[in-house]
Amino acid sequence: MTRAQHIASWIITLFVPFFLVLTIVRLVLVTPFYLQVEYRLPYFPADPYGFTTQDRLKWGNIAREYLVNQEGIEFLGDLRFPDGTPVYNERELRHMLDVKNVVRLTTSAWYLIAGVLALLGVWARGSKWAPGYLNGLRRGGWLTLILIGAIILFVILGFQVFFVAFHSVFFAPGTWTFLYSDTLIRLFPEVFWRDIFLVIGLLTALGGFLLWRLIPLGGKTS
Numbered sequence: 703m704t705r706a707q708h709i710a711s712w713i714i715t716l717f718v719p720f721f722l723v724l725t726i727v728r729l730v731l732v733t734p735f736y737l738q739v740e741y742r743l744p745y746f747p748a749d750p751y752g753f754t755t756q757d758r759l760k761w762g763n764i765a766r767e768y769l770v771n772q773e774g775i776e777f778l779g780d781l782r783f784p785d786g787t788p789v790y791n792e793r794e795l796r797h798m799l800d801v802k803n804v805v806r807l808t809t810s811a812w813y814l815i816a817g818v819l820a821l822l823g824v825w826a827r828g829s830k831w832a833p834g835y836l837n838g839l840r841r842g843g844w845l846t847l848i849l850i851g852a853i854i855l856f857v858i859l860g861f862q863v864f865f866v867a868f869h870s871v872f873f874a875p876g877t878w879t880f881l882y883s884d885t886l887i888r889l890f891p892e893v894f895w896r897d898i899f900l901v902i903g904l905l906t907a908l909g910g911f912l913l914w915r916l917i918p919l920g921g922k923t924s
Contacts, residue, residue: 703831704831707826707829707831707834708834710822710825710826710834710835710838711834711835711837712838712841713818713822713838714819714822714835714838714839714841714842715838715839715841715842715845716845717815717818717819717842718819718838718839718841718842718843718845718846718910718913719842719845719846719849719850719906719910720811720815721812721815721816721819722846722906722909723846723850723902723906724808724809724811724812724815725812725909726902726905726906726909727808727902728809728812730898730901730902731766731769731770731805732770734759734763734766736901737758737759737762737763737766738759740894740897740898741755741758741759741762742755743897745893746893746894747891747893749888750882751883751888753889758888758889761781761789761885761889762889762890764777764781765778765889768798768802769798769801769802769805775795775798775799775802778790778795778798789885790885790886791884791885793877793880793884794880794884794885794886796877797873797877797878797880797886798886800872800873800874800877800878804872804873822835836917837917837919839913839917840913840914840917840919842910842913843909843910843911843912843913843914843915843917844910844914845910846906846907846909846910846913847907847910847911847914850903850906850907850910851907853899853903854900854903854904854907857896857899857900857903861892861896861899864899865892865895865896
């Protein structure tokens with residue numbers, strides 16, 4: 703390989719973990735399957751303020767849809783309970799708008815990374831350095847296992863610290879804490895976030911494992 707191809711191969715390695723985790727996050731966001739399972743788990747806490755499982759599925763799916771559609775915050779702001787009170791208060795709406803902006807940013811990053819990997823793949827095929835490209839993917843799978851394994855261990859052993867650190871990266875201080883009686887906490891209590899981080903981590907690790915094991919050392923395929 704030329705020096706440029708060698709560098710490109712390592713760029714592929716570094717991009718693979720981000721591509722895999724953002725792909726899994728996207729899949730979780732665009733499908734209602736995770737909510738259908740999570741809310742029915744036997745250990746999932748009941749809502750002390752009265753939400754049933756069906757209530758959570760209804761309002762939770764609307765919140766999920768907001769994060770991936772092109773609607774403004776009024777999509778959530780116009781929601782009302784049967785007694786006429788708003789589903790979300792102003793503080794919750796501001797946070798959901800922040801979350802949507804983060805989702806848009808990460809989605810753009812996902813498209814960019816996918817585009818770079820695709821273009822490098824075309825280059826690799828045309829310049830006959832496909833083994834180097836495949837080696838980059840294979841190393842990326844191994845790197846994914848290492849990084850995600852560390853994150854999963856962190857989530858299991860110190861979820862509170864991880865949760866605070868995660869939100870501190872993406873959101874301004876004081877904008878993401880709510881009362882237990884607020885709708886966001888009733889729909890998405892701490893156990894929800896612990897589980898979703900573990901699910902995303904495990905599925906991402908599976909993707910990394912498959913890349914590592916299915917691409918032979920040396921990038922040669924049968």
